[in-house]
Amino acid sequence: MSQKPKVLISDKMSPDAAKIFAERGCEVHEKTGLSPDALKAIIGEYEGLAIRSSTKVTPEILEAATNLKVIGRAGIGVDNVDIPAASERGVVVMNTPFGNSITTAEHAIAMLLALARQIPQANARTQKGEWPKSDFMGIELTGKTLGLIGAGNIGSIVASRAQGLRMKVIAYDPFLTEERAVDIGVEKVELDDLLRRADCITLHTPLTDETRNILSAENLAKTKKGVRIVNCARGGLIDEAALAEALDSGHVAGAALDVFQTEPAKESPLFGKPGFICTPHLGASTREAQENVALQVAEQLSDFLLTGAVTNALNMPSLSAEEAPRLKPYMQLAESLGSLVGQLAHGSLPKIAIELEGDAAELNPKPITAAVLAGLMRRFSQSVNMVNAPFLAKDRGIEVREIRSTREGTYQTLIRVTVETDAGKRSVAGTLFGREAPRLVEIFGIGIEAELDGHMIYVVNDDAPGFIGRIGSLLGNRGINIGTFNLGRKQAGGEAVLLLSLDQPVDDALIAEAEALEGVRTVTALSF
Known part of the structure; x- marks a missing residue:
């Protein structure tokens, strides 16, 4: 099975568009003049769809497009694409506003x-x-x-x-x-x-x-x-x-x-x-314009499918090919922080603040915000991504604030996510080690250094001798191997937190056993 992203060109356009897709590393098929039923029958195979004005991308087509990630319109108008339905399904919609x-x-x-x-x-x-x-x-x-x-x-x-x-x-x-x-x-x-x-x-x-x-x-x-x-x-x-x-x-x-x-x-x-x-809608009908928009849509879709770059998107923040590599570790960190706070904060979340400090404050904040929301909104749906997360947040009445601060702190670069919950504000923060390795550095006011990856459990406990032995013995007796072990506390003898990465998921019975251990306040299973 081909590992190349598959792209369908469903409307007539310059043959050079197909050449660009192929040269850039995509598998491209040209099938024009398809009926809605014929398009619906094959669209599930493709990750990218390049169109002009003839193809109608309806909710029914999108429902069948189970692998579709991006739609590219060679031209300006996108009246033939149901953008709300595409956004709901997490599909990026791009146009080419400058080619014609x-x-x-x-x-x-x-x-x-x-x-x-x-x-x-x-x-x-x-x-x-x-x-x-x-x-x-x-x-x-x-x-x-x-x-x-x-x-x-x-x-x-x-x-x-x-x-x-x-x-x-x-x-x-x-x-x-x-x-x-x-x-x-x-x-x-x-x-x-x-x-x-x-x-x-x-x-x-x-x-x-x-x-x-x-x-x-x-x-x-x-x-x-x-x-x-x-x-x-x-x-x-x-x-x-x-x-x-x-x-x-x-x-x-x-x-x-x-x-x-x-x-x-x-x-x-x-x-x-x-x-x-x-005239019969001839505004873009010159050889130069038809060539320009076809080449542009092929380049934009290829960039997105191969590098994550987002250009001229109508339903998510743009992210240039130059920005994408630099922002990628930040977006991984942001999504993990959003996921963490979403799994730990209970009840309604009326407000969320995303603060970028130090080097992070110099970056384009929109993709980072979208990544935080994608992680956060996964508590409601597993089909969330950076496209539909902002829409889901808006539908749920969540107020989103972006804050940028160039002040110097403990870390050269920092992302902080703060949510308002029924129990008050809850904040988590993370940084990058070596400018590429995401790390959690603070959770609910307690300093801790941890990778957020795979299966984990989060424990809040009394800071007292013997606890580490008890939790280790419990996991050992159940045959569960510990990958990493990360501790944090505000002060000696007070509240402490423990983040464990495990080689396998844990069940509700183990969580209940852990909560019954002496000194344990809460235990939460996490997944990243």
């Missing part, structure tokens, strides 16, 4: 120019043998104001191209900072201001609950009379019926859509309206 950015931006500019000079309409009539020169009076874009709704990667490229046409660019984007606006040469405005001032409007935002019908009938009425509108982003950003009425009335002089609310768009209230032009 230039192509999509250029298409928006092309549509804008076509609107300004009515090129499609003039072309159609000229090819009919007419010479309708006097019927097509266009406008110059030079000196006009372009309003961007969305100033992310594609929007910023559109801005630079529009500035090359000597247009003034204003932008509405809640995530656009004043510094970024200055960098890309746009004026940041509120939506109502943009609608009032813009001669032309282009949309470059994802479709969310906040952006759906952002150009509604109400907002279209706020636009300048004679405005021209371009949408090469997502269908559903514009109320198509309201736009049709605005074109009929002449309030909107022209509209160019590459995307529709329902696709393929076999019919639309916009078809045949004056000043309306459209």
Whole structure:
């Protein structure tokens, strides 16, 4: 049986994508045009799935994808992937947001120019043998104001191209900072201001609950009379019926859509309206873009399956190929600490704080937090991983805090996990020895040095002579070998803790016998 990660390419894409998978060390199969039932029948064999827009990744497909770890969408939109269902099953969902950015931006500019000079309409009539020169009076874009709704990667490229046409660019984007606006040469405005001032409007935002019908009938009425509108982003950003009425009335002089609310768009209230032009979702349809996104998705999936690097993920923190090796021991430590506190802290856990000290404070905290939660949430489900753990924690109402501190302590690097329980706060901490070996160094306020691995028991006992002999004899009489033996205490004669690693798991009967030993307060079986 092959040890290589298996990847399925289920939509047509550049053949170079399969070459990259193979060269990087993955076993890749190209099976395109599969029906949902056919995909469901084979998806359980694969750890990676590379798609474009044709494959629909539904909850039913995901339920059958028992080995699937990652889905890669060659392109930006992931409307065809049920991300909540993927997250629930611990499957990473990635896209390739930059591979077709230039192509999509250029298409928006092309549509804008076509609107300004009515090129499609003039072309159609000229090819009919007419010479309708006097019927097509266009406008110059030079000196006009372009309003961007969305100033992310594609929007910023559109801005630079529009500035090359000597247009003034204003932008509405809640995530656009004043510094970024200055960098890309746009004026940041509120939506109502943009609608009032813009001669032309282009949309470059994802479709969310906040952006759906952002150009509604109400907002279209706020636009300048004679405005021209371009949408090469997502269908559903514009109320198509309201736009049709605005074109009929002449309030909107022209509209160019590459995307529709329902696709393929076999019919639309916009078809045949004056000043309306459209294309069949061609924004990313250039040879360069198709090649770029295919290569990018192959590289991202290969990186994840072979090194653990996470790039352009939509449901977990990104982790670069450079970061992954450095963060790997920290994430192992973090998951072990989360697992430890999850196994020892009883009752509800309304709050958890993850503190990174020393060298750890300089790292990307998001993957470490996800690893802690993966360990912690395993108390509720064994199918938890770094993808679904944050969602499970949120569903259970657990408040998560990240704290970074560069103060110098006993250890050069430290991760501390503190949970609030019914009995108060409980804290565990760990470090790395030699920058790669995870070690527990504190448990509930008591210093102790231990590896967290395999089968273990945790004992809280009175610090008194004879106890070690009693616990050792009990285990020896049961034929259980001790791997490591780690002790800690706050003060002589007070409360002490013992962590034992064992060569085999222990049963409830042995735990009960251990609890009955003189001086024992509690005994807990652990597994890592």
